[in-house]
Amino acid sequence: MSGQVPEHVGVLGGGRMGSGVAHAFLLAGATVTIVDRDDAAAGAARDRVVRAVEQSVARGTTTQTAATLTARLHAGTDVVAFAPARLVVEAVPEDVGLKTAALRRVEDVLAPGAVLATNTSSISIDLLADHVRRPETFVGMHFFNPVPASALVEVVRGAATSDETTDRARGWVEAIRKTAVVVNDAPGFASSRLGIAIGLEAVRMLAEGVAGAADIDAAMTLGYKHPVGPLQLTDLVGLDVRLGIAEYLARELGPRFEPPALLRALVAAGHLGRKSGRGFYVWPDGGAPTPADLTGLASLTGQASR
Numbered sequence: 001m002s003g004q005v006p007e008h009v010g011v012l013g014g015g016r017m018g019s020g021v022a023h024a025f026l027l028a029g030a031t032v033t034i035v036d037r038d039d040a041a042a043g044a045a046r047d048r049v050v051r052a053v054e055q056s057v058a059r060g061t062t063t064q065t066a067a068t069l070t071a072r073l074h075a076g077t078d079v080v081a082f083a084p085a086r087l088v089v090e091a092v093p094e095d096v097g098l099k100t101a102a103l104r105r106v107e108d109v110l111a112p113g114a115v116l117a118t119n120t121s122s123i124s125i126d127l128l129a130d131h132v133r134r135p136e137t138f139v140g141m142h143f144f145n146p147v148p149a150s151a152l153v154e155v156v157r158g159a160a161t162s163d164e165t166t167d168r169a170r171g172w173v174e175a176i177r178k179t180a181v182v183v184n185d186a187p188g189f190a191s192s193r194l195g196i197a198i199g200l201e202a203v204r205m206l207a208e209g210v211a212g213a214a215d216i217d218a219a220m221t222l223g224y225k226h227p228v229g230p231l232q233l234t235d236l237v238g239l240d241v242r243l244g245i246a247e248y249l250a251r252e253l254g255p256r257f258e259p260p261a262l263l264r265a266l267v268a269a270g271h272l273g274r275k276s277g278r279g280f281y282v283w284p285d286g287g288a289p290t291p292a293d294l295t296g297l298a299s300l301t302g303q304a305s306r
């Protein structure tokens with residue numbers, strides 16, 4: 001296990017998650033190379049990381065200067081730049097075809113022994129491992145959004161991931177001052193599976209009239225010290241996103257993850273949560289959310305609502 005980050009870290013796809021991963025490894029002392037699909041995307045990725053670095057310096061999260069940190073940041077479009085990396089984290093969009101092609105391209109330039117990690121939030125590690133030549137050095141590193149504010153990384157080991165690869169990934173997570181949980185490859189890993197289970201039950205309770213949205217959320221924030229209640233969290237993540245994950249888990253794990261009719265009705269009505277201004281709550285610009293009136297929609301589901 002390593003208490004240090006690798007000297008060189010590669011990040012494929014410098015979007016929301018990739019730029020966060022790059023920022024975390026830069027702060028921990030690595031030289032970080034981001035590769036994105038074209039010059040514009042690579043430039044945007046670099047700008048995102050530079051902004052995040054400047055914020056960290058302003059907040060006093062690091063004693064290094066922004067200039068020192070960004071001197072170790074590179075962004076481009078050719079995966080050949082990953083050749084010196086001991087770790088590459090893939091963070092391209094959640095699409096099996098895109099990811100398998102990208103992983104193969106990266107593996108072609110990596111030195112034997114380098115670890116190739118994927119930040120997939122739902123795709124099976126074993127499924128992706130079927131497309132790489134060295135599955136023993138392939139592992140999931142599931143970062144959470146936003147990366148700088150999140151304390152957790154799920155290290156997801158596939159059937160072929162070696163103990164050494166798992167230990168190195170766990171050590172690197174600790175070196176960027178986050179906590180690793182090691183999870184065997186399974187649909188939804190640990191975090192999404194538990195989070196969705198609570199979220200779906202909260203929607204069913206709302207539809208059955210057990211309690212209103214604010215009371216259901218308070219039961220978890222005050223009763224269980226969750227930072228956000230399950231219905232408000234569903235609004236923040238996006239009802240459409242959570243519906244997609246629930247459908248996937250229902251296919252993989254059975255009917256206990258079947259999405260409630262109320263969730264489907266809200267998505268069909270375009271009530272997707274904060275991003276559309278309305279979900280289980282109404283989200284006024286700059287104001288505090290208030291529980292939405294779901295009477296009409298709940299009746300569409302054929303279930304009682306209060």
Ligand SMILES: NC(=O)c1ccc[n+]([C@@H]2O[C@H](COP(=O)([O-])OP(=O)(O)OC[C@H]3O[C@@H](n4cnc5c(N)ncnc54)[C@H](O)[C@@H]3O)[C@@H](O)[C@H]2O)c1
Nearest residue numbers: 013014015016017018036037041091092093094120121145
């Ligand atoms: N957003 C989240 O909350 C979250 C949380 C955990 C994990 N994830 C996972 O992280 C991954 C990335 O998600 P995101 O939200 O950062 O997406 P994003 O759309 O913000 O970023 C994707 C990046 O990949 C780049 N890209 C696309 N095709 C590419 C290619 N062929 N080669 C190189 N770069 C390419 C895009 O230009 C973009 O910069 C997904 O697998 C997602 O499931 C997302």
